[in-house]
Structures are given as structure tokens and as C-alpha cells.
Amino acid sequence: MPDPLAGLPPRYLRTPEAARLLSLSDRTLEKHRTYGTGPKYRKIGGRVVYAVEDLQAWADRGLKRSTSDISDDEVLPAKPQIGVAPVTGGTPRR
Numbered sequence: 001m002p003d004p005l006a007g008l009p010p011r012y013l014r015t016p017e018a019a020r021l022l023s024l025s026d027r028t029l030e031k032h033r034t035y036g037t038g039p040k041y042r043k044i045g046g047r048v049v050y051a052v053e054d055l056q057a058w059a060d061r062g063l064k065r066s067t068s069d070i071s072d073d074e075v076l077p078a079k080p081q082i083g084v085a086p087v088t089g090g091t092p093r094r
Contacts, residue, residue: 012042012049021055031078038078 013021018039019029032038033048039058041050062075 012044012051013055015048015050018050018055021052022059028078035078035080037076037081 015029016026019026022029022039029038033041039050040054041048043049058075061073064071
């Protein structure tokens with residue numbers, strides 16, 4: 001019986017493959033993850049993976065028709081943002 005998934009792209013990508021898909025460096029994608037400005041990701045067995053659909057949805061947030069296109073939705077730079085809580089495992093420091 002033939003494999004029904006043969007020839008299809010992988011559903012989940014590790015950081016290097018996800019970065020390559022988005023034309024970003026691995027480090028930039030890691031920074032996005034740290035600052036909470038990047039695409040959604042999952043941790044499976046301690047490994048970070050990205051769903052192809054989530055990568056595409058995140059990239060689509062940057063879709064513009066012209067330089068004067070005003071949109072509430074945008075792809076933020078990979079740096080700390082005001083109003084965007086960083087993704088951390090602990091409680092905030094006071």
C-alpha cells in the first residue's frame with residue numbers, strides 16, 4: 001500500500017528549515033521566539049517545531065499592496081516590543 005503522505009512537505013519544521021522557508025537566519029527566528037514577535041511554535045519532546053500553516057499565517061501578516069498601505073496587522077522586528085510580553089517560563093521580575 002503506497003504511503004499517502006509521500007511527496008508532501010513535512011507538516012512540522014525544525015528551526016533551521018522554518019528559517020529557510022521564511023528567508024530568515026536561524027538566529028533571527030530564535031530571537032522572534034524569545035521576544036514573542038514570531039510565528040507560533042510547539043515544543044515536542046523538548047524540540048521546537050513550527051507548523052507550515054503557522055509560518056505562512058505569520059508571514060501573511062506582513063502582506064501589503066503598497067508602501068502607503070495602512071494595516072493594524074504587521075510582522076514586528078525581532079527585538080523587545082512595548083506591549084508584547086516576552087515568552088518566558090517564569091514569573092515577571094519586579
